[in-house]
Amino acid sequence: MDRRHFLKNGLLALGALSFPGSERLWALTGVDASSGATFSGTLPAGEEKPAPEAPSRTFRSSIMWGMVGSKGSPLASCSVLEKCRAIRAAGFEGVEPYSHMDRNEVLDALQQTGLVASGVCNAKHWEMPFSSPEARVRQEGIEALVRALEDAKAYGTDTVLLVPGVVTEEVSYDQCWERSTACIREVLPEARRLGVKIAIENVWNRFLMSPLEAARYIDQFDSPMIGFYFDVGNILAFGWPAQWIDILGERILRIHIKDYSLSRANTQGPGAGFNVPLGEGENDWPAIMEALRRHYRSDWLTIEHAGGDTLEGLQQLEQALDRIIHA
Numbered sequence: 001m002d003r004r005h006f007l008k009n010g011l012l013a014l015g016a017l018s019f020p021g022s023e024r025l026w027a028l029t030g031v032d033a034s035s036g037a038t039f040s041g042t043l044p045a046g047e048e049k050p051a052p053e054a055p056s057r058t059f060r061s062s063i064m065w066g067m068v069g070s071k072g073s074p075l076a077s078c079s080v081l082e083k084c085r086a087i088r089a090a091g092f093e094g095v096e097p098y099s100h101m102d103r104n105e106v107l108d109a110l111q112q113t114g115l116v117a118s119g120v121c122n123a124k125h126w127e128m129p130f131s132s133p134e135a136r137v138r139q140e141g142i143e144a145l146v147r148a149l150e151d152a153k154a155y156g157t158d159t160v161l162l163v164p165g166v167v168t169e170e171v172s173y174d175q176c177w178e179r180s181t182a183c184i185r186e187v188l189p190e191a192r193r194l195g196v197k198i199a200i201e202n203v204w205n206r207f208l209m210s211p212l213e214a215a216r217y218i219d220q221f222d223s224p225m226i227g228f229y230f231d232v233g234n235i236l237a238f239g240w241p242a243q244w245i246d247i248l249g250e251r252i253l254r255i256h257i258k259d260y261s262l263s264r265a266n267t268q269g270p271g272a273g274f275n276v277p278l279g280e281g282e283n284d285w286p287a288i289m290e291a292l293r294r295h296y297r298s299d300w301l302t303i304e305h306a307g308g309d310t311l312e313g314l315q316q317l318e319q320a321l322d323r324i325i326h327a
Helices: 003-013 022-029 080-089 103-113 135-155 173-194 211-219 241-251 262-268 270-274 285-295 311-325
Strands: 060-064 094-096 159-162 197-201 226-231 252-257 300-303
Touching: 060 311, 080 103, 080 311, 094 300, 103 135, 135 159, 135 173, 159 226, 159 252, 173 197, 173 226, 197 211, 197 252, 211 226, 211 241, 226 241, 241 252, 241 285, 262 270, 285 311, 300 311
Parallel strands: 060 094, 060 300, 159 197, 197 226, 226 252, 252 300
Antiparallel strands: none
């Protein structure tokens, strides 16, 4: 049994019981707290000794904050510390908090549970998009991104997720490109000062619709402080994740793990494609993991998939991620 499996199984069996105040957590979740050989010898004439297999990449598991305790669920009313205890007890090594949370509360929860911040998600990019025609809104968005970078620095991580803008009937594609580019350029000096990178995510915002275009968008900045936050589930409706990973290559700073069902989307509507358990959609996980092992330089895989409303649900997500890693 490798170190990661040993730690995970130990946490599931014992870890939650060691967290102070775990009784309330178990009550809310409904879970019972008691419960390589080497080659030698000769080869036939004309045959070569097989090359050794490349060592397997080691990945760390994380979950996005918004996936823990949706509205009305058992974990929804828990404190930041209680949610972090549940995340840790489920076997995760990291969490991706939102920006603009109570910084001291998050830091205390990380310290008490041993969780690591795998990144920070900008909590304000939808309400203050860089694509807005209003200069005031764009300036507020710039200030919000700076706050997100400061949060990331405080939490000891080096990446902030950013949705750069939204193309709409009122905001043209070229306007979204130009406005978001200008805003990001304004923030890059602060990113360099803090040592925190900006990671552009692919979402259903009608922007950066191909991997070649996404690569061009990143490359225009000519800066190591900006890269891509690739969501493998969001892209399946428009393309194939492994192809995007091969094209974006080392531009990818972080990965969101999410599944999608094209067949469900075709019969019930695009949004319904996400209503499938992680690992049971139509993502080609072996191809995705092979591409990540070729190009991805971080070790964080962060789940952004529904299901983390109870401790048991969080455990199921972590176990699904473990199966994906070893697909």
